[in-house]
Amino acid sequence: MYFAALLARTEDGWEASDTELDDVETLSDLADLAREANPDEDTVLVLIEQEDAWFGVVRVDGEDDPRIYVSDAAAAARSAYGELLLTDELLGRDPGADDVSDLDSLDLDGTEDGDDEDEDEESDEGGPSADAVPHSPVGDSQILDDLGVGEKELRALDAEDALGAIADALGASEVLETVR
Template sequence: MAYFTAVLTPDGPGEGRTWQTIDVDLEAGSPDELGDALRGAVDDDSPVLAVLEREDEWFALVRTDGSLDVRVFVSDAVAAADSAYAPLFAELPTASENPGSPRDDDGDEGDDTDDEDDEGQDAARPEPVVAEDVWAGDPELVADLGCPAAVLLRLSGSGADPSAATVEVAELLGFADVLESLR
């Protein structure tokens, strides 16, 4: 399976900004190592965004803004753990460790322990099957640029094609044409 990578930076703030590609070798490494490479690619404190995809498995976004820490989001941390980029995702907080992650209807984070009240439920009614959240990192990393966390979470949980997911993100941020030209 193939990887697709692109590194972009906006040429200005706001809705009318355009994005330019940057030639950066995205070697596997720690977030700090990749952040240094991204920061070194621009002369100012502009945001730099790396888009990574593993065909049919996952997508990831890596962002740095000047001297700020690098931020990472990966749609499927389990699948990405077996990739060449595994060191980048190794220490990211998972969905269950992340404050504000989706919760089940009773307000807890999916604790499967049986409560005494559960024993009297109708045994004929099947329990709904809910896919476990497998994303990791910072779902807010591009919210200020126009892609809310809810969109990243939906795209990571939907089982969507990673390239379709990154195109949707790119459309919201305004670089879909640039991204498609790199494919």
């Protein structure tokens, strides 16, 4: 089960709205959606979670490029919403390189068709393959530092209650609960 919400910072505090991501196809579309939520060009956070698996935060400040944090890249790679966030740049890949974010080639367990689940994700050179998506956080772990959630705190959050903990730290838990 997925949940997605926008938190827009205004002069009066945080305003929350649930958001439908079915029509969002790219990170650029998501950033545009966030900018529409706050025409004053203040901070907008897009909070996305897949129950008990992963969460993501996209921060849009005016016309700046969006900043992204994903708690578990491998879990998010198996999700259509996660795929929006896992850009080549975020994963440290060359743009356009073949990768496992091609969900048509993934089984539900995240392995490519024909791959054995127990196979190591190692290349012939002994390092991680170019296709490997880490089972760890990726992105800007300092995305919420100035809002009261430090890097260490963000990395320690459990996917099960992360969005609530973030909203609580921002003083926005009540407004987030109204859209949950």
